[in-house]
Amino acid sequence: MTDAAYPATRLRRTRAHRWSRAMHRETVLTAEDLIWPLFVTSGAGVEEPVGSLPGVSRWSVDGIAKRAKEAVDLGIPCVALFPNTPAEKRSEKGDEAFNPDNLMCRAIKAVRDACGNDIGILTDVALDPYTSHGQDGLVDAEGYVLNDETVAVLVDQAVNQAAAGADIIAPSDMMDGRVKAIRMALEMEGHPNVQIMAYSAKYASAFYGPFRDAVGSGGLLKGDKKSYQMDPANGDEALREIALDIAEGADSVMVKPGLAYLDVIWRAKQQFGVPIFAYQVSGEYALIEAGVAAGVAEREALLMEKLVAFKRAGCSGILTYHAPVAARILNG
Numbered sequence: 001m002t003d004a005a006y007p008a009t010r011l012r013r014t015r016a017h018r019w020s021r022a023m024h025r026e027t028v029l030t031a032e033d034l035i036w037p038l039f040v041t042s043g044a045g046v047e048e049p050v051g052s053l054p055g056v057s058r059w060s061v062d063g064i065a066k067r068a069k070e071a072v073d074l075g076i077p078c079v080a081l082f083p084n085t086p087a088e089k090r091s092e093k094g095d096e097a098f099n100p101d102n103l104m105c106r107a108i109k110a111v112r113d114a115c116g117n118d119i120g121i122l123t124d125v126a127l128d129p130y131t132s133h134g135q136d137g138l139v140d141a142e143g144y145v146l147n148d149e150t151v152a153v154l155v156d157q158a159v160n161q162a163a164a165g166a167d168i169i170a171p172s173d174m175m176d177g178r179v180k181a182i183r184m185a186l187e188m189e190g191h192p193n194v195q196i197m198a199y200s201a202k203y204a205s206a207f208y209g210p211f212r213d214a215v216g217s218g219g220l221l222k223g224d225k226k227s228y229q230m231d232p233a234n235g236d237e238a239l240r241e242i243a244l245d246i247a248e249g250a251d252s253v254m255v256k257p258g259l260a261y262l263d264v265i266w267r268a269k270q271q272f273g274v275p276i277f278a279y280q281v282s283g284e285y286a287l288i289e290a291g292v293a294a295g296v297a298e299r300e301a302l303l304m305e306k307l308v309a310f311k312r313a314g315c316s317g318i319l320t321y322h323a324p325v326a327a328r329i330l331n332g
């Protein structure tokens with residue numbers, strides 16, 4: 001036997017059998033890696049399918065509580081709540097965001113009543129589900145989203161959610177300085193243990209369309225969100241955003257959308273070593289389902305491959321509308 005006749009290393013050797021592949025697997029995905037985003041709507045006993053997200057519905061508060069119980073049963077550790085505010089409660093300034101009896105707060109309480117502390121409740125902080133113009137903040141006469149004025153309002157929104165029982169406040173607005181302002185307010189208002197998961201690197205993305213349908217802001221949105229959400233061409237800037245949010249007091253950070261930004265996740269994990277979450281957003285969900293419907297994609301294999309890629313890149317977890325589907329697959 002000469003060296004020349006054989007490969008020095010046969011990497012295929014460990015791949016030959018299932019048991020061996022299982023033994024050598026570097027990354028493990030479980031239901032506990034998943035966060036399930038849920039859309040809340042008014043009424044009781046209501047389920048409204050979201051047209052652009054086949055398989056996803058908006059649920060009234062009672063239904064949200066049932067979905068949360070389902071999450072606990074599936075081993076999913078956290079749900080993320082998004083309200084579809086009735087049109088008559090939307091306004092220029094989004095005041096409904098700090099109504100202690102708004103849809104969001106009622107959903108938080110219903111989940112807590114149903115599940116106690118068996119589940120984490122993550123709530124989105126941004127004004128878009130509450131404004132009549134669909135922007136995430138307060139706008140001036142030209143439609144420009146004002147930074148500091150918006151931060152002041154987001155603080156009230158965050159404290160309102162924490163007071164209702166939210167465990168994780170997730171600012172998705174991309175205003176400068178909002179994490180520090182929210183952290184300080186949570187400390188001062190008696191919520192020192194409420195976490196902040198900052199949407200730190202949130203891109204101005206074409207993947208959010210179905211979400212805007214789901215929360216009813218799509219048709220209202222004037223212009224775009226490019227003056228606050230990031231340019232998809234930028235990676236260094238994402239690291240600066242993440243560094244700032246960590247310094248301002250974020251417990252964990254998020255990169256959004258997901259699969260197109262794996263490099264950002266990887267770089268951030270290498271550089272900061274903090275918990276990072278990816279949001280596999282509505283457009284990503286819709287494209288998988290469209291592929292399945294067109295007969296060009298196989299849901300289970302495609303989904304597992306995409307989700308494990310987030311773990312491999314360094315994520316602690318993934319927000320995904322496929323959470324219950326994925327959990328059922330993972331739980332066997």
Ligand code: PBG
Pocket residue numbers: 124126128136172173207208209210211212225280281282283
């Ligand atoms: C609100 C918000 C958005 C998403 C999460 N929070 C939409 C946006 O910024 O326009 C998108 C989520 C998704 O597409 O699944 N600021």
